[in-house]
Amino acid sequence: MGPLEGLKVVEFGGIGPGPHGAMLLADLGAEVTRVERPSGGLSVVPDASRDFLLRGRRSVSADLKSADGRAAVLALISSADVVVExxxxxxxxxxxxxPSDCLAVNPGLVYxxxxxxxxxxxxxxxxxHDINYLSVTGxxxxxxxxxxxxxxxxxxxxxxxxxxxxxxxxxRQRTGRGQVVDAAIVDGVASLAQMIWSMKAQSVWEDSPDSNLLDGGCPFYSIYECADGRSVAVGSLEPQFYALLLAGLGLSADDLPAQMDRDSWLLLRKTFAEAFLTRTRDEWSEVFASTDACVxxxxxxxxxxxxxxxVARGVFTADGAAAPAPRFSGD
Structure with a gap:
């Protein structure tokens, strides 16, 4: 059950983002059939039991280089709503x-x-790979x-x-026509980073690592080692949260440079680092547990x-996988 119940998806077997996208559609209730390519004909094959990306759908095998295999897959596609490849x-x-072959047998298909x-x-x-797409987009x-x-x-x-x-x-609801979706990681990454492009355009982002609010350069948006060698994450960006950070650390704003004085960030980092080394990670977690310091x-x-x-939200399943997201009031 789910908001996409009744939607039929055919997924060509692959790795990484394709299967993850098909998993998301299955998590939302779509009926997903994954086409593998081990042999000729069309026969049901089991999903990998511990590959969580393959959950929620059945798998079939088809030799895509044979006429029979191609015909079998086109038959699946002819009654499908979506193809993912x-x-x-x-x-x-x-x-x-x-796309032209599949849309010929199913004009309403989303490919x-x-x-x-x-x-x-x-x-x-x-x-x-992922690292290459990130590198060329900046x-x-x-x-x-x-x-x-x-x-x-x-x-x-x-x-x-x-x-x-x-x-x-x-x-398609409006036009009855299907179409091809060209989802390129380089396009998506560039779009995902829109806030950073905006900050750069407004001259509040320097084009060098470890010098900005969100890239590790900021001492109140960073990671600090504790007395036991484990770490805490600090995200005390807003002034009211920053004040709670100082209070939890036992520091006074009167003894420190101004929060947004970038020239003094190295000094602030040193001060925070020394403070966090006085207690264990779990001790600091307890200190900040009931505050909005964002630690x-x-x-x-x-x-x-x-x-x-x-645990309270059931974010993980009993077998260690992440549970479907997002959630819907109709569930």
């Missing part, structure tokens, strides 16, 4: 399963294409180091893929599963 541009066209570089442009046929320079593969593959990739699918489905423990993946707030 993540191959390099031209691969499915050469197999006779490109969603997930790539790193997009369907056109000088790099369209080049290999790449986002990696701003961040300073690889932020796992969350920002590119999933933030700028699968989430924009799903956004495109839902927008195309809404347009929280940096938890391991194992610890996160038992955090009281996440």
């Amino acid at each position: 993540g191959f390099r541009p031209g691969v499915l066209e050469r197999l006779g399963l490109g 969603a294409r997930m790539t790193g570089w997009g369907q056109d442009g000088p790099l369209a046929q080049r290999a790449g 986002v990696l320079h701003a961040i300073g180091k690889p932020p796992l593969n969350l920002v590119g593959d999933f933030g700028g990739g699968s989430l924009y893929l799903v956004l495109g699918v839902l927008a195309a489905l809404w347009e 929280t423990p940096v938890l391991t993946l194992e610890e996160a599963a038992s955090h009281p707030h996440l």
Whole structure:
């Protein structure tokens, strides 16, 4: 059950953002069929039991290079609402399963294409990974180091893929026509960083790492080691939250430079670092637990599963996966 109940999706097997996008659609109630390519014909194959990206759908196998396999997949697509694929541009066209082939049997189909570089442009046929897409958009320079593969593959990739699918489905409601969604990670990452582009345009963002409010350069938006070698995250940006940070640390604003005096940020960082080293992470967590100082423990993946707030909301499932999001009042 879910808001997308009744929506039929065919997913061509792949890795990373394509499967994640299909998982999101399945989490929202869509009926997703994943097409794998191990053998000829069409037969049901089991999902990987511990690959959480593959949850919520059935898998079939089909030899896409054979006439029978192609016909079987086109039969699936003929009654589907959405196709999700993540191959390099031209691969499915050469197999006779490109957008024109699929729209010919299903004019209302939304054909969603997930790539790193997009369907056109000088790099369209080049290999790449999350870190490469971040690097050419300037986002990696701003961040300073690889932020796992969350920002590119999933933030700028699968989430924009799903956004495109839902927008195309809404347009189909009005026109009856399907279309192709070109979801490129480089496009999504650039859009995701719109706030940073805005700050740069307003001359409040310096184009160098570790010198801005949100990139680690700011002492009151940073990570600090504690007495036990573990860490806390500090996000005390607003003046009222900053005042609570100082109070929790036992510091007085009268003895410190002004919060937004960038020339004194190194001094502030040194002061905060020395203070946090006087107690353990969990002791500091207790100090700030009932305040709006925006100070929280940096938890391991194992610890996160038992955090009281996440447990109360059921953020993780019993097998250790993240639960579907967002939530709906009709659930």
